[in-house]
Amino acid sequence: MADVVKVPSGSKLGIGFSRAIRVGDLVFVSGCAPIAKDGSVASPGDVKAQTKRCFEIIEGALVQAGADLKHVVRTRIFLTDMSRWKEAGEAHGEIFKDIEPVTSFLGTNALINSEWLVEVEADAVIARG
Template identity: 55%
Template structure:
């Protein structure tokens, strides 16, 4: 399976327009695209709440990982983008609840804004599986 490529869709109508997937698995590697705090109804969840939005982003990313055949245990890197980096501890709390024992490398960065002004956080995740099955 080393050369096989699997894409995971979020169902977003923007995927074909932009040309992206929620996640891509290539062999043992899984990359999850920037994941925003979008609810099942397509609207932003928990407006104003960094912790809750981070939790939602991680829920979405975890589901994408699972669909690609990975788990949180396979995660080696996360990138947490915030519109206000001074609120990093709120995002860190949610991240720590998922990754305290896994401990991937993690980067927090501040960005000027996201596509939706109500998004306070967006997260990218990279995983490497132990085997390529």
Template identity: 50%
Template sequence: MTFDRELISNGNPMEAIVGFSRAVRVGPFVSVGGTAPVGEDGKTVGIGDVAAQTRRCIEIIKAALEQAGSGLHHVIRTRVILTDINDWKAAIDVRKEYFRDVRPVDTIMAIDRFVNPEWLVEFEADAIISDWTA
């Protein structure tokens, strides 16, 4: 069995420059890569506010999943990447708003910094398309 590969873009000009996609769908699987808290204007959302940044990341992921034919209700894994592990609860409190009933597996980790120092969090998600047929 072979699967088609669909690249999902949100129009970020860095996609072509760096060579990445917001998400990739292969068969019934959708992976959304590191999603930063960037607004439609290209500027960081919620500077200094990890909860606002987490919410923005999840909303971007939601749009990418819907574009791929999936949705937040089909998420099977999330990854929360923070610059300060002490911010984990604020980020997870927002994550719960979206995933309390879905209950995907989760990883929470901290790194030294992101490309943009205003970013406190990036978020990743993997999902399925439950009504997919080959």
């Protein structure tokens, strides 16, 4: 059995989840919402800035699990307004232009907080390089 490393979510929601879990060389990062360091919504109304904030949270979780953004092999970007996917795509491209993980842009009718315009998940393989 591979070693399992859990990165706590820090959530006060009481729903029992980890921000990330590492199993061997695989790291799975749960959906990250645009939450500012003070707990407020980051950059209300700005899809690109919210997406960047999600990736900052993902990067922090990866580091805690012993990985880095360069290890990301898959991202999933959930948007409440698919007509704004290019804004999220610009943020994704700025971070992953040289890494080029597989990615999906998915529409959803709502996220937990109505001010969240985006939520992002990521998977990483540490042996990737």
